[in-house]
Amino acid sequence: MNDGLAKALNTQMNFxxxxxxVYLAMAAYCxxxxxxxxxxxxxxxAEEERFHAMKIYKxxxxxxQRATLEALPEPKNEYASMLDVFEHGYAHEQQxxxxxxxxxxxxxxxxxxxxxxxxxxxxxxxxxxxSLFDNxxxxxxxxxxxxxxxxxxxxxxxxxxxxxxxx
Numbered sequence: 001m002n003d004g005l006a007k008a009l010n011t012q013m014n015f016x017x018x019x020x021x022v023y024l025a026m027a028a029y030c031x032x033x034x035x036x037x038x039x040x041x042x043x044x045x046a047e048e049e050r051f052h053a054m055k056i057y058k059x060x061x062x063x064x065q066r067a068t069l070e071a072l073p074e075p076k077n078e079y080a081s082m083l084d085v086f087e088h089g090y091a092h093e094q095q096x097x098x099x100x101x102x103x104x105x106x107x108x109x110x111x112x113x114x115x116x117x118x119x120x121x122x123x124x125x126x127x128x129x130x131s132l133f134d135n136x137x138x139x140x141x142x143x144x145x146x147x148x149x150x151x152x153x154x155x156x157x158x159x160x161x162x163x164x165x166x167x
Contacts (some may be wrong), residue, residue: 006065006109009056009102015099015122016053016069020046025075037158038082042161045089051164052122059118080139082150083140090133097126 027042036123062069079085107115136153145148 001063001065001115002110003114005062005112006060009060009065009115010068010108012099012103013053013056013060013067014072016056017069018072018075019092019096020053022075023049023071024088025077026079029077029079029085033082035082037153039153041157041160042085042089048097051143052125055121059115060145063114068098078160083137083144086133086140089101090130090137093126093129093133097123097130098143098151100126124140 023042023045027039027046030036030039030042054124057067076088079088100119104116104119104123108121140150143153
């Protein structure tokens with residue numbers, strides 16, 4: 001693996017840690033609004049992003065490359081509504097997808113087949129993540145004024161958990 005690809009993977013690893021930071025800030029916002037189910041949703045998202053970061057960390061180490069950690073920017077902490085929170089989450093996932101596409105292009109240009117194969121998992125994951133956020137946004141738009149449906153969604157998210165996929 002050349003230095004440029006290793007540096008790009010390190011940048012992505014740090015972005016995954018930042019993503020966990022973003023989702024934890026969203027969870028804190030939801031908790032502040034007494035929406036514990038929504039808070040749980042974003043706490044689980046944060047766990048998932050940390051898992052993704054550590055997956056890249058391990059891959060770098062397995063390839064005898066040094067993982068380097070950077071300072072995390074401050075995430076957005078205030079939102080206008082739950083719809084606003086999820087729209088920001090969706091935009092964040094779309095940004096992350098673009099980053100993985102660029103990484104895959106770089107790995108392909110370098111003919112770094114192990115990295116290409118490794119990145120496929122993340123690209124598949126991004127399809128799921130974008131779909132998840134888009135579906136929730138559509139639900140939130142449909143239930144806009146129905147407080148019962150909103151609280152049912154909050155209760156549904158309270159049971160969400162993260163189980164790392166088997167390697």
